Amino acid sequence: MTAAFRIPGAGRVDHSKPVRFTFDGQSVEGRAGDTVASALLANGIHLMGRSFKYHRPRGLVTAGSEEPNALIGTSRGPGRFEPNTRATMQEVREGLVAESQNKWPSLSFDVGAINDRLYMLFSAGFYYKTFMWPRSFWDKVYEPFIRRAAGLGKSPTEIDPDHYASRNLHCDVLVVGSGPAGLAAALAAGRSGASTVLVDEHAEMGGTLLSEPGVRIDGQGVWDWLAATLAELESLPNVRLMTRTTAIGYYHQNMVGLCQRLTDHLATVPEGAPRERLWRVRAGQVVLAQGAIEKPMVFDGNDRPGVMLAGAAQTFLSRFGVKVGNRAAVVTSHDSAWHSAFDLAHAGVKIAAIVDVRAEVPRVLTARAEALGIEVLTGHTVTGTTGRLRVASVRVNPVRNGRVGKARTIACDALLMCGGWTPSLHLFSHTKGSLAWDAEAGAFLPDRKTEECQIAGAGRGLWGIAAVLEDGARAGAAAAKAVGRAGGVGTFEVEADRAGGGVVLKELPTDRSPGRAKAFIDFQNDVTAKDIRLAVREGMRSIEHVKRYTTNGMATDQGKLSNINGLMIAADALGKQAPEVGLTTFRPPYTPTTFGALAGYHRGSHFEVTRKTPMDAWAEEHGAVYEPVSLWRRRLVLPQARRGHAQGRRA
Numbered sequence: 299m300t301a302a303f304r305i306p307g308a309g310r311v312d313h314s315k316p317v318r319f320t321f322d323g324q325s326v327e328g329r330a331g332d333t334v335a336s337a338l339l340a341n342g343i344h345l346m347g348r349s350f351k352y353h354r355p356r357g358l359v360t361a362g363s364e365e366p367n368a369l370i371g372t373s374r375g376p377g378r379f380e381p382n383t384r385a386t387m388q389e390v391r392e393g394l395v396a397e398s399q400n401k402w403p404s405l406s407f408d409v410g411a412i413n414d415r416l417y418m419l420f421s422a423g424f425y426y427k428t429f430m431w432p433r434s435f436w437d438k439v440y441e442p443f444i445r446r447a448a449g450l451g452k453s454p455t456e457i458d459p460d461h462y463a464s465r466n467l468h469c470d471v472l473v474v475g476s477g478p479a480g481l482a483a484a485l486a487a488g489r490s491g492a493s494t495v496l497v498d499e500h501a502e503m504g505g506t507l508l509s510e511p512g513v514r515i516d517g518q519g520v521w522d523w524l525a526a527t528l529a530e531l532e533s534l535p536n537v538r539l540m541t542r543t544t545a546i547g548y549y550h551q552n553m554v555g556l557c558q559r560l561t562d563h564l565a566t567v568p569e570g571a572p573r574e575r576l577w578r579v580r581a582g583q584v585v586l587a588q589g590a591i592e593k594p595m596v597f598d599g600n601d602r603p604g605v606m607l608a609g610a611a612q613t614f615l616s617r618f619g620v621k622v623g624n625r626a627a628v629v630t631s632h633d634s635a636w637h638s639a640f641d642l643a644h645a646g647v648k649i650a651a652i653v654d655v656r657a658e659v660p661r662v663l664t665a666r667a668e669a670l671g672i673e674v675l676t677g678h679t680v681t682g683t684t685g686r687l688r689v690a691s692v693r694v695n696p697v698r699n700g701r702v703g704k705a706r707t708i709a710c711d712a713l714l715m716c717g718g719w720t721p722s723l724h725l726f727s728h729t730k731g732s733l734a735w736d737a738e739a740g741a742f743l744p745d746r747k748t749e750e751c752q753i754a755g756a757g758r759g760l761w762g763i764a765a766v767l768e769d770g771a772r773a774g775a776a777a778a779k780a781v782g783r784a785g786g787v788g789t790f791e792v793e794a795d796r797a798g799g800g801v802v803l804k805e806l807p808t809d810r811s812p813g814r815a816k817a818f819i820d821f822q823n824d825v826t827a828k829d830i831r832l833a834v835r836e837g838m839r840s841i842e843h844v845k846r847y848t849t850n851g852m853a854t855d856q857g858k859l860s861n862i863n864g865l866m867i868a869a870d871a872l873g874k875q876a877p878e879v880g881l882t883t884f885r886p887p888y889t890p891t892t893f894g895a896l897a898g899y900h901r902g903s904h905f906e907v908t909r910k911t912p913m914d915a916w917a918e919e920h921g922a923v924y925e926p927v928s929l930w931r932r933r934l935v936l937p938q939a940r941r942g943h944a945q946g947r948r949a
Contacts, residue, residue: 301327304340305645309619310508310521311336319394321370322405328390329619331501335361335368335385336618344603345687346370346385348400350450350853351824352417353410355687357603359821361386361613363499363544363889364591364858366822367601371397371451372562377459381451382854382890389501389563399451406687417816422829422848423836450822450854463560463572464898469493469538470781471774472554472581474545474725477505478763479755479770480587481527482788486774487585488537490785495579496531497556499544499889501563503528505589506763509609509616512641513763514793520763543577547886548728552750554579555886557895574895583750583777586725587770590756591858593717595629596827596867597806598815599683600715608635608714611642621647623712627692629653629680629806633798635716636663643670650710653678653694656801680713681705681808689713695809702809718800720862721757727884735877740802741862742881752777762797764790804866819867820860822853827867834871841880844868851882854890 307313311331318327321338328337335358338346344357346368356367368385373395381399388396401408413420429440470492473484481503484496502508504524515523531537543558556577561567592609594600608628614620621642627650628639636659639649649672657677667674675694679702682693692713696703718740723733726744734745736759744753754773755766771788778785805817805827817827825848833847841864844850850864851857857864861882869879900906909930922933 301340302342303621303623304329305615305619305621307619308615308645310502310617311619313619317390317392319390319392319396321396322398330390332390332618333386334370334372334388334390334394334396335365336614336620337390338385339614339622340618340620345405346603347398348405348408348410349601349824350400350822351420352414353400353408353412354414354601354824355411355603356601356821357606357688358386358610359594359606359859360592361607361610361617362591363387364855366820366853366855366859369399369450369822369854371399373397377454377456379452379454379456380892381453387499391563392565422825422832426847458894460573460894461901462892462894462898463575465575465577467495467577467579468581469495469579470582470783471495471585471777472579472583473497473585473587473774474554475505475587475589475755475757476503476539477587477589477755477766478507479589479757479766479773480505480585481507481524481531482767482770482790483585483587483752483754483774483777484531484537485527486771486785486788487778487783488531488534489788490775490778490783491536492582492778492781492783492785493536494534495538495540495581497540497543497545499542501542503539503541509613510763510796511616512794513796515763515767516791544887544889544891545725546888546891548584548725548749548751549886550749552581552584554581554584554725557887557891574892576895576898581750582781583752585752585754585770585773585777586744586757587754587773588722588725588757590719590721592634593720593862594821594859595631595680595715595717595806596804596817596819596863597629597680597682598808598810598817599689601816601818601821602683602685602689602713603687604685604689604711605683605713605715608638608716611712611714612638615641615645621645622714623710624648625650625710626712626714627651627653627708627710628714628716629655629692630714630716630800631655631803632716632718632800633660633663634719634796634800635714636667637796637798638714638716639672640666640670643672650708651675651694653680653692655679655697655803655806660798679806679808681806681810683713695807697807700807702807705809716800717863718802719756719761720858721759722858723757724856724858724884724888726751726753726757728886733881735875740866740876742877750780761799762795764792764795765797767792802866804863804870819863820848820850820853820857822855823849825850825860825864830864830867831871834868839872841865841868841882845882856884856888857882 311329315330365386373379398405471487473496476498487494513520547555558575592607611622625648651673729749732746733742752773754770767790775785775787838844869876917933923935925934
């Protein structure tokens with residue numbers, strides 16, 4: 299298989315080091331530094347899975363841990379199989395075995411796709427109504443059927459031969475997220491002398507800076523500035539940098555749980571090396587610099603392979619040197635997608651059109667598009683897509699005075715969407731801190747704090763590299779001051795920054811029947827816009843009830859992409875403002891975490907400490923039968939030979 303969509307010399311992967319692995323038994327070649335997702339895209343593979351309920355073909359939506367579709371099983375030998383690994387997070391290694399999930403007999407031909415044809419029978423809450431009669435069928439028919447259908451992937455059946463570690467750590471300042479805000483915060487805290495820990499879930503630090511190679515900071519190219527900043531942080535004895543480390547939960551008294559992946563990216567695992575390590579970090583101050591998550595747009599056919607977030611396409615291009623297609627169309631309500639289109643055009647991708655739902659767009663953007671020969675369609679909507687296993691075209695309509703006009707079809711092999719950005723609030727919400735609705739941004743923002751923490755950058759609604767750098771430096775200095783360290787707020791000169799804005803929408807306007815549109819909100823659980831509206835019609839008023847009735851936000855991504863879109867549609871159906879409807883509860887862990895990491899050393903004979911009383915040795919010598927009493931092992935029966943029969947005396 300040839301990497302037809304790989305751009306020679308582009309990105310941050312090592313083009314001199316090919317890495318071979320298999321996907322569904324087919325040999326695939328990537329590069330050192332690739333993820334499974336970027337390597338598959340480089341080879342023109344967009345179809346990576348099937349959806350849970352309808353078994354619809356699915357491809358990548360994102361480039362990060364919020365990915366809902368590209369869930370794969372990975373293996374490196376007996377006992378080392380893991381289901382539901384995100385292809386966007388799994389780094390390629392020599393000999394990796396990866397397989398798609400939720401299909402039979404094959405990914406391209408899945409018998410379960412018959413559910414998609416019968417979708418009108420599987421509306422939201424159908425299981426509450428369908429499996430009621432006859433009552434006698436529940437134990438023998440309904441429950442076994444539901445249990446067989448439930449779940450994604452295959453559970454491991456062999457004993458896990460790996461071992462897992464855990465450690466405790468105390469520090470003055472913990473910074474979560476190593477994008478521009480996190481780096482600036484770590485610099486400010488580290489330079490003050492505070493013991494500082496900077497963690498990031500990816501293999502490489504930098505966040506959005508890795509996808510913006512055209513920006514300049516303090517007179518340097520952004521990647522040069524990033525390298526110099528990381529080198530300075532590494533040189534400080536009071537600073538610890540941790541990659542491949544996810545902050546999974548934020549608990550009372552400023553304790554944060556971290557899960558560090560240690561060997562999953564290695565072709566050969568050193569003898570005795572743990573696979574993962576769980577860190578319990580107690581910090582004087584926590585800086586949350588987790589950034590924001592791009593929102594999908596809701597329209598009919600928005601789930602076909604090849605339909606993805608514009609920011610993800612930009613990441614695959616700039617970080618991995620991969621084109622997501624040869625002819626891409628863009629649909630957006632935010633300025634950021636325009637910049638993604640421009641970057642792809644400069645890399646040789648034909649941009650068929652930029653469709654913006656806004657009637658008016660900054661002139662600097664339209665002028666740039668015209669200079670690149672890109673067709674601009676402002677005041678337009680997308681009402682459908684075509685393509686069986688990959689998007690082939692997009693249906694576009696003008697919108698004038700609220701009326702949807704005549705459609706036209708634009709051929710494309712990728713459709714990039716952007717509905718704006720949602721601040722990542724999960725860890726902050728773990729602390730039970732309150733949220734405030736920002737009507738202009740169309741998002742909830744952090745408000746009242748319950749723990750000793752600072753929130754910086756896009757995580758509190760800021761946009762643009764210059765703004766988040768300044769805010770990160772402020773947060774780092776404030777955290778250092780709070781722990782008794784005097785630190786200054788650094789300043790940064792940023793050139794070619796690409797700040798911008800947009801509007802917030804519900805579903806896109808359409809000229810088709812909303813009742814038949816397959817406009818997905820929760821991609822993994824197959825929840826559509828019409829499911830949300832049906833739940834409201836059937837009496838669900840609380841957003842928590844809507845969530846449980848439709849399963850929106852209950853997938854393994856915990857609604858990172860779907861919650862706000864679902865909330866906006868539910869609020870519209872209820873005739874209320876979004877803050878009146880509320881937001882569902884975020885619970886740890888932030889991303890799925892293995893039982894092995896949580897168990898750590900507690901397995902086998904070390905699973906639970908056996909606490910013995912002073913008489914335990916004597917009782918054991920006399921054959922006592924034991925029972926657990928609170929935390930102690932206490933004898934229940936002490937056998938005693940009497941009249942030729944074995945009898946027992948209760949202790």
